Each structure stands twice: as structure tokens, then as C-alpha cells.
Amino acid sequence: MSSEGGRILSTKPEVVRLEGVWAQYDGVPALEDINLSICEQDFIGIIGPNGGGKTTLLKVLLGLIQPTRGEVLIFGGSPKEGRQFIGYVPQHAEFDRAFPINVWDVAMMGRLGRRGLLRRYDEDDKRVVADVLRRVDMFQFKDRQIGQLSGGERQRVYVARALAGELKILLLDEPTASVDTRVVGSIYEVLEELNSRVTIVLVSHDIGIVSSYVKTIACLNRRLIYHASKEITAEMLEAAYQCPVDLIAHGMPHRVLDLHPAEEAEG
Amino acid sequence: MIEVLQLEFMQRAVLAGVLVSVACGIVGTYVVVNRFVFVSGAIAHAAYGGIGLGYFLGISPVIGAIVFSVAAALAMGVVQRKTRERADTIIGMMWAIGMAVGIILIDLTPGYAADLMSYLFGSILTVPWADLLVMLVLDAVIIVLVLAFYKELLAISFDETYASTANVRVEAIHLLLLCLVALTVVMLMRVVGLILVIALLTMPAAISARFTSNLKMMMAISVVLGVLFTSLGLLGSYVLDVTSGATIILTSAAAFLLATAYRAIVGWRFRSGRTPARP
Numbered sequence: 001m002s003s004e005g006g007r008i009l010s011t012k013p014e015v016v017r018l019e020g021v022w023a024q025y026d027g028v029p030a031l032e033d034i035n036l037s038i039c040e041q042d043f044i045g046i047i048g049p050n051g052g053g054k055t056t057l058l059k060v061l062l063g064l065i066q067p068t069r070g071e072v073l074i075f076g077g078s079p080k081e082g083r084q085f086i087g088y089v090p091q092h093a094e095f096d097r098a099f100p101i102n103v104w105d106v107a108m109m110g111r112l113g114r115r116g117l118l119r120r121y122d123e124d125d126k127r128v129v130a131d132v133l134r135r136v137d138m139f140q141f142k143d144r145q146i147g148q149l150s151g152g153e154r155q156r157v158y159v160a161r162a163l164a165g166e167l168k169i170l171l172l173d174e175p176t177a178s179v180d181t182r183v184v185g186s187i188y189e190v191l192e193e194l195n196s197r198v199t200i201v202l203v204s205h206d207i208g209i210v211s212s213y214v215k216t217i218a219c220l221n222r223r224l225i226y227h228a229s230k231e232i233t234a235e236m237l238e239a240a241y242q243c244p245v246d247l248i249a250h251g252m253p254h255r256v257l258d259l260h261p262a263e264e265a266e267g
Numbered sequence: 268m269i270e271v272l273q274l275e276f277m278q279r280a281v282l283a284g285v286l287v288s289v290a291c292g293i294v295g296t297y298v299v300v301n302r303f304v305f306v307s308g309a310i311a312h313a314a315y316g317g318i319g320l321g322y323f324l325g326i327s328p329v330i331g332a333i334v335f336s337v338a339a340a341l342a343m344g345v346v347q348r349k350t351r352e353r354a355d356t357i358i359g360m361m362w363a364i365g366m367a368v369g370i371i372l373i374d375l376t377p378g379y380a381a382d383l384m385s386y387l388f389g390s391i392l393t394v395p396w397a398d399l400l401v402m403l404v405l406d407a408v409i410i411v412l413v414l415a416f417y418k419e420l421l422a423i424s425f426d427e428t429y430a431s432t433a434n435v436r437v438e439a440i441h442l443l444l445l446c447l448v449a450l451t452v453v454m455l456m457r458v459v460g461l462i463l464v465i466a467l468l469t470m471p472a473a474i475s476a477r478f479t480s481n482l483k484m485m486m487a488i489s490v491v492l493g494v495l496f497t498s499l500g501l502l503g504s505y506v507l508d509v510t511s512g513a514t515i516i517l518t519s520a521a522a523f524l525l526a527t528a529y530r531a532i533v534g535w536r537f538r539s540g541r542t543p544a545r546p
Contacts, residue, residue: 064428117415
């Protein structure tokens with residue numbers, strides 16, 4: 001685990017900046033006055049309840065949702081320009097298992113942004129895709145139909161697809177939501193390894209898992225509370241969850257809070 | 268039996284079946300994987316309004332149908348994207364309105380529109396050479412467009428959100444796909460009639476989806492199946508002296524049932540002989 005503190009990281013160049021961002025999702029206010037600065041090689045876990053605006057925040061960063069107020073800067077430009085440097089691993093819970101596509105072709109989609117219209121994928125693309133599939137340990141499954149994979153394997157394919165775009169920032173939406181607990185660790189190991197080159201932002205409603213891998217934690221429930229550190233303060237939890245903390249710990253009340261002093265000692 | 272193929276109208280019919288199968292196999296694959304079946308039905312029926320318009324203005328009904336179905340496809344594409352909920356209601360309304368417009372326009376046209384039933388139920392046995400040429404051109408257009416935009420079409424079909432983050436013009440590609448459906452529908456109308464369009468767009472693709480997990484293979488198998496079904500259907504209708512369009516559909520339906528039964532048996536043997544598949 002990284003021994004760096006959150007504040008040391010913040011001296012690195014800034015890659016994402018949100019200033020006073022408000023956004024709606026289907027007409028319902030989802031984000032209120034979000035201010036956030038993300039720097040190179042950050043690994044931020046954003047936690048918060050379902051419906052707290054986590055996915056909306058990622059979509060704002062990707063330029064898929066236009067904020068009603070405020071400014072979003074990716075590498076100093078608009079999200080539509082900046083998103084060519086962003087890899088996105090969507091939640092993808094409602095995907096069509098029968099869709100006729102194999103692992104290789106899904107990962108190849110990561111090269112879409114690099115190849116313009118009317119251009120076919122070339123040898124270069126194939127080399128990159130083979131490389132990223134090996135990196136997430138999925139190359140041996142390249143001919144497998146995507147619906148035949150387990151949840152964890154599929155997530156790793158989506159990570160590979162995101163990586164194939166030669167990105168600088170990786171956004172993950174509930175990367176372990178439909179994944180067997182045994183393989184959650186292997187996904188995070190891939191992410192930790194990537195973090196040496198790539199800035200990672202992941203959102204999850206599962207505090208327990210997130211807090212053991214990320215460098216810093218933010219809480220989001222329409223409003224964002226972030227101190228660029230790994231500390232989860234009572235103030236954050238209260239603001240994010242408005243009290244029912246044991247809801248998050250999945251039947252293990254206070255697991256999160258019990259972890260907390262140990263982490264403080266470590267950092 | 269071989270003397271059937273020496274009849275000139277039969278040769279034209281078989282050729283029409285082949286040309287239609289190419290379009291159906293390719294476009295039908297996208298229709299099936301994108302769940303566009305209902306939209307395709309609506310486009311087909313809206314095209315009927317164009318046939319009415321063609322008669323009313325005294326121009327070729329096929330041209331009227333092309334204009335109407337492409338316009339309907341674009342309108343439905345916009346409706347699907349702008350109003351996420353209840354899009355099917357509006358599409359259902361367009362379905363009915365298109366047909367009603369067609370009927371009224373034909374009522375208002377002086378003279379007897381004898382050809383009308385052939386658009387509803389198809390007339391593969393009387394397809395003129397000129398129509399075959401139009402079909403050939405449409406096939407070429409479909410193949411060129413699908414080759415040119417293959418990776419974008421695959422991306423929006425599989426994962427639209429991801430496609431937009433890769434800066435694919437999702438809306439434009441989506442509309443392009445609906446226009447391809449519209450063009451195919453107009454072609455199909457001549458062969459099996461618009462009532463039965465949905466069957467030829469869906470059944471070959473639905474069968475091939477059971478045997479491959481590759482989109483290109485799915486298209487290829489669908490085309491071959493389409494040729495097989497139209498040819499067998501034509502032969503059956505000749506031998507039994509029954510309507511050709513309906514025979515083609517029932518041939519496809521029988522093949523679909525056989526394929527489903529085959530997969531069920533194979534799947535059952537696979538499961539009973541091995542440990543259960545992973546969740």
C-alpha cells in the first residue's frame with residue numbers, strides 16, 4: 001500500500017478541475033456545487049449512497065451530461081476535447097448477454113477514438129489490444145463470447161478496453177458491483193499496478209472494499225466532501241449518508257469505523 | 268422438378284429472393300441485436316403512406332415508399348433519442364398514421380389501384396427486371412455503408428455510452444442504421460409484402476444468432492439462410508400452388524423451430540454431461 005499521504009500527491013500537475021458544478025439527471029438535481037481537483041496519479045475512491053450522483057459525476061467528466069452551472073476542465077479543456085484521454089469502465093449491469101461479440105472485439109473498441117471514420121484497425125491497434133488483454137490476464141479468453149464470462153472477467157475486459165485507448169485518466173463505475181468477492185482483489189491489483197501511469201477515479205457504494213485500495217476517499221451525496229486524504233471523517237459519513245452508517249457496511253455495523261483508527265496510524 | 272427453374276418468372280423470383288436475402292441478412296442482424304424489430308415494423312407500415320402518395324401523384328409507388336420510409340425512420344430515430352420513455356407509443360402511432368395516409372390517398376386517386384394487394388402481401392412471382400436492378404443497387408449501397416461504418420455500427424449496437432465517449436457520432440450512426448432498415452423494408456415489400464417484412468428481417472438473423480457469437484458470421488449465415496428459405500418457399504408454393512410470400516415465411520418459421528429445438532437438445536446434453544456453466 002502506498003505510504004504517500006494525500007497532500008503530497010496534490011503537488012503533481014492537475015488533470016481534472018471542477019468549479020461550482022451543478023448538474024441534473026432526468027430533471028432531478030443530482031450534483032450541487034461540486035468543487036474538485038484531481039492530480040496526476042491520484043487514485044480517488046468516491047463513495048456515497050445509490051442515487052447520490054456518483055454516475056452523474058462520471059458522466060459530467062465525460063461530457064455526456066452538460067452541467068447546468070459551473071465549469072469542468074479536463075487537461076485545461078472541455079470534457080469533449082479531454083475525453084480522448086479518459087478511459088471509461090461503465091457499470092454495464094443491463095447489458096445483453098446474448099450479444100454476438102467476443103472479448104477481442106470488445107477490447108478493440110477501445111481503439112475507436114484513435115481510428116477515425118472509414119479507417120480500419122491496423123497492426124498497431126492489434127498489438128496494443130493484445131498487450132492490454134495480457135495485462136489484465138484475459139488474453140487467453142480473447143475468442144470467448146462476452147456473455148459467457150463471469151462478472152469479474154468481464155470487468156477486466158472493460159478495463160482492457162479503456163486501456164487500449166492509451167488513456168491518462170481511468171474512470172470506473174462500481175467496478176466490483178456484480179463481481180464475485182473472490183475476484184474483487186484481482187481487479188484492484190490490476191488497478192494498483194496501472195496507477196503508476198494512470199490517474200484513477202472510481203465510484204462505489206461499497207466503502208469497505210474501496211477504502212482498502214484507493215489512495216484518497218471522497219464522499220458524494222449530491223454535495224462532495226473531499227480533503228485529498230484517505231481519512232473518512234464522521235463529518236463525511238454524516239453528510240454523505242445522513243447517519244445510517246451500518247447500511248453501508250452490509251450487515252457488519254461499524255466495520256468501516258473500526259478500520260478507521262488503524263488507517264490513521266498507517267498514514 | 269428442375270423444369271421449374273426454366274420458367275422465366277421463376278428465375279426472376281429466385282434472383283429476387285437472393286437479392287432480398289443479402290439485404291435482410293445484413294440489416295436483419297442489426298435489427299435483431301439492437302432490438303429494432305418494432306421500429307422496423309413501424310417503418311414498413313409507414314412506407315404504405317408513401318405508396319399511396321406515389322399513386323396519388325402519379326409517380327412510382329416505390330419512390331414514394333422510399334421517401335416515406337426514410338422520413339419515418341429519421342422521425343422515429345429522433346423520437347427514440349429525445350423521449351426515452353414512451354417512445355414505443357409514438358412509434359405505434361406513426362405505424363397506424365402511415366397506413367391510414369396511404370389508404371386515404373389511394374381512395375382519393377381516380378381509377379382502380381389493382382396493384383395494391385401486391386404491396387401488402389408481396390408479389391415475388393411478378394417482380395419486373397427493373398425492380399431487380401433497383402434491389403441490386405440497394406444491396407450494393409447497404410454493403411458499402413456497412414463496410415465503411417462497421418466498427419462504429421458495432422460500437423453503438425453493443426455499448427452506446429462507450430461509443431459516445433470515444434467521440435463516435437452516435438446519433439448520426441443510429442439514424443444511418445434506421446435508414447438502412449427503411450431501404451431494406453422497401454425492397455422486401457416487393458417480395459413478401461409489408462405484412463411479412465418483419466419475419467424475413469428477424470427469422471434468419473434469429474436463427475444464426477443461435478449458432479455464432481460473431482456479428483460478421485451472423486450476417487453471413489443469415490444471408491445463406493435467407494437464400495435457402497426464399498428458394499425453398501418458392502418451390503413449395505409452386506408445388507402446393509399456394510401464396511409464395513406466406514410459404515417463404517412458414518418455411519423460415521419451420522427452420523426457426525427446428526433450430527430452437529436443436530439448441531435446446533444440445534444445451535440439455537451439454538448440461539447433463541458436465542458441471543453447470545459458470546453464472
